Amino acid sequence: MSKVYDHTKIEEKWQQYWEENKFFLKTQNQEIKNIKDKMYLLFAFAYPSGQGLHVGHVESKTALDILARYYRMNGKNVFFPVGFDAFGLPAENYAIQTGVPPVKTTKNAINTFRRQIKRLGISYDFANELATCHPGYYKWTQWLFLQLYKAGLAYQDTGMVNWCPSCQTVLANEQVVDGVCERCDTQVMQKEMEQWFFKITDYKDELIAGLDQVDWPAPTKAQQLNWIGKKDGAEVDFIVVTQSEMDELKDQDALPTTSVALDHTLDQLEKIIKKWYQKQLVGSAVEVPVLDSKVFFSREIWQHFGVKFRSGSERLFRLLAVPKIYSVLTSPCAVVTAREKKIKNGVIKFWSFEEFVDGAVVKVVVRELEHEKHVYSVIWRGENEDSFESKRAQWQQCHENHKNKHKKKKLSCACDPHPQGINTLQLPFLNSNYTEKLLELSRLLQEMPLKPWLDEELLQRVKNRATARISCFTTRLDTVFGATFVAVSPEKFKQLYLLKRVSEKRRGQVKQYLEQALRKTEEERQIGEKDKTGVDTGLKAVNPASGQAVPVYVADYVLSGYGTGAVMGVPAHDERDFAFAKKHNLEIKQVIAWEGREYDDHVWQTYYSDYGQMVNSGRFNGLDFIESLEQLLEEFAYALRPATIYKLRDWLISRQRYWGAPIPIVYDPEGKPHPVKEEHLPWELPTDVDFKPTGESPLKSSLELKARTEKLYGKGWTPESDTMDTFVDSSWYFLRYVASRDETAFSDPAALQKWLPVDFYMIGPEHIVLHLLYSRFFIKFLRDQGYLDFDEPFLKMRHQGMILGPDGKKMSKSKGNVITPDEVVEKFGADTLRMYEMFMGPIEADKPWDVSAVVGIYRFLSRVYQLVQTWSTASNDLEISTHEALQRKLHQTIKKVSADIPALKFNTAIAMMMELINVWEAAVKEETTKKAVVKETAEEVGSPAVISSTDVLAFIKILAPFAPFMAEELYQEIAENQVAKKQIAENPAQSIHLDVWPEWDEALALEQQVAIPVQINGKVRGEVLVAHDQLEEKEVVLAAAKKVESVQNYLKGKKVVKEIYVPGRIVSLVIRLAAK
């Protein structure tokens, strides 16, 4: 009788056979005829943990192995390498506990992994195996660091970093999960340290754009985008004024709700102008800064910046004031009041004047604060038609009485020389429109003598004053009128040196808040998430849109690292600001309204942050977000500018750990960093270190490293003692694979040209963000350095899901739900393990392990084994099979499997093969029964051959990628059959895995008769058999359908009103009661 399926024996035999014959090591030597023929399959770099292979590894490795074997049999030149991401914390932590050096544990772990992988029959090209902890590899990791350093993309910076007190190392933001260390779940602290960074932000825009070039799952792309976090919005400048200044202004009635504060520095102006220029906003209204009584910008200067004067007259000609500059009046007889007021430390001089310009009443207040040498000017505008009209009436009155009345009241007029002798530019009275006034002004400006750029002293003053401006990023510029406070993060408040402006009275309180907030970690701040703490600084800042002077708070709900580190508080339309305002009793001013929805500032409603129509926003009332945007930017251009911010930050690569690639930097006796010379690479990891955590990098304890540095660079030189983040190692390994033994370069240009980019990459969803981002950054950098000629490393990528424990939860030792590959291989064999994991469901889904379901695959493989055994012991050899149903099923199966493998639908491919085996078995049984009628016993009957050797071969070939051991066994066994032997001999391959993939015969795969369902009023009421050559003939099929008995019953006494036939699919009849 036939043999029993002995998986252990079979698998050991062929594993050895493949290894001896080096079948899968040949890829590198094969010549590519055509570039399309190469196939670089990449498995995510794995960390060789001491626990050995996990069933999750098996899934993705098997999936890729199936692809590798499939493509090889289809004549592709397949490159399928393997390696180990061997640096990392677990080995080091183990060393701390036991004293066993990481080199040793890592080596053992790799050996275990390699053994297990081979046992699974993964057809890796082991000739190119690599490990990141090998000096031959990390030499080039260090080389990469030096290239980045040379290009200015590796830099040192000090800053607050996440510190894990247990791991004694710095963590990247992304390694902190819910405030605890990703690896050991310890609370993360904040610590200030000198660190190395890679400037990945230089590539932020390209990292976004490149996503269009690759075939990746859309959610992955979305997550990358989210991580880079590009957001368009605007920056809004709030000018800080002290309380005493505020009081003075109030006296002047100079700050009604529609006033505008102006404050500018030179570089800001330059920025604005350039921005306009880039945005091609030539022709818009322009701000004319008058920097000094003697320094004017001529029209030429504006033109030099690419800005044209606006020709329209509807816009106010706005003037900017900076120190020592007063005013340029655009109308001839503005009412100018001059006043002096004594305050504590000096004198404030005020000049205010009103003028009327094309539809707006303008009030300008110029103030000079002697002691601070500051001047603010405020432009105040008529808010609506009514005030405009009344102001105009006033204005005309004023004009009528100009000459005598002004003099009587001792008011000065712009027409007159300035009483204080300050240079005031005067325009002749013009009755004509604004354009002409503008032209006149520009003519006058041109005549003014030009003074060179600001002198040092003035420049310094301008710079100082810049700190008195708080910029806030917002994506909701349409709510700007509703900003009733400004909240600054503690860090930013410190940076801006705002504390010195806080009044004595409050300073202590503010200082105290700052100190305790800065001490808190990011994590601690999050604990009090709903508790919006903050302190009123007593400072006021002027909302550039509403002109309202609003309080400035320091609040730790504002993040320092995002945007500008300060926010404009719009409590009416932002939930956080709302909570803050409620707690601190701040004004809540609704500026957005929605049709059919009420606003009540007592309770927050989610729709308060929805887009809507602007209200309480002056002339912008009624506009929506989009409509207002451009206009706001233009109207308040002196304080608003478009801005884009990113969440992505530079990559912090320093790790205070031992088991990683040393950063190739040495410091001279002055402490200045210098790169290690290339001839000194690899800059080897010393072995004489103390693993015990001390809070300092273990490399500091190495005498060898210190001695080496002094010997090579001189006395007093010291080595960098940090190692690199292991993400650095694992973000370029796929370049090294193609020339993993090259000692002269990081990779071989010819091999790179030949194999890269990677055609298919399979990684777990845990690597979606960082690994991919970093790899893409390296590729783009190396490309810019001329080493590569492609933009994206991974053309096609898919993810494997997670294999869960039988309880549906994530496998973990503590839950006791871990299934190990070894135990399954032991019991059922590697073929069963592979196939079961492929059969569990879609590759990308998370699936629970079903202990009892594994046996289904084992049964299937046993049946395959038995069937082929039975076949090969049959005495008669068939050239061509005569069993029609079996033939059809076989060819349908070849077709389906050939389509499913490249689509990664392994589960349905396996289901189809099972169906085939079911049909095959049934056919054998049928034949046996036929024979049994003649013969008496089963032995006499023997094994009927209903299937030809061509067919058997075809089947085991399509099975081969899934169950490579079984397929090889059967392949070699049926070679004893005469006919099969001939067919196998036609291919010189000594292994089924190097043989040729079978083709299917479309004609044989076709069903002779198709059962077409017949629907009546949408319900299936019968089916009609149609010969396959009549499928296209609508009338024939419809006629036949109507004759079907079950259909007839429904048609009685009814009228068919509609007939639908979808060829090969369905007949649908719509019936009504027949008209009487």
Next chain:
RNA sequence: GCCGUGGUGGCGGAAUUGGUAGACGCGUAGGUCUCAAAAACCUAUGAGGGCAACCUCGUGAGAGUUCGAUUCUCUCCCACGGCACCA
């Protein structure tokens, strides 16, 4: 809260992208073999009704489009993953 993914028998999952819902496997029940058990094999297996042919319901809930919806549209519910005081 935001972004993303999904919800189909007792379970894992199919369904040619709008055309007979539940392929394939597990489990379960009954049977064959056996002294018995295990293994293996055979038959049945969405729910309800009927002796039966058949009928009704049924893909998270509700509505819509259609001759026809697991598939498309809208509203809602639930689960999972990522980000999160991100302005």
